[in-house]
Amino acid sequence: METSTEVLSEYLERDICAENLIDIKQKVQDKYRYCDNRRKVLLAHVHEGYDKEWWIYIENDVTAAASGGGAAALAASTSRAN
Secondary structure, three states: OHHHHHHHHHHHHOOOOOOOHHHHHHHHHHHHHHHHHHHHHHHHHHHHHHHOOOEEEEEOHHHHHHHOOOOEEEEEOHHHHO
């Protein structure tokens, strides 16, 4: 998904002229639909993980100290994921 969003950004940074407008528009729309679909799948997976208790909340003191706040990490529980 990261690569696809980078490609999408590259499309939008190109010089757009009358000759390539239709081609770029189609590529942007296709890539947008792909990214939107992957985003929905990722969110569904995260929600499924919460529902099935695949995720555990881990307080990370090193991260919290480095960021100056109460940062925490969300990790997959390998013992519960199977």
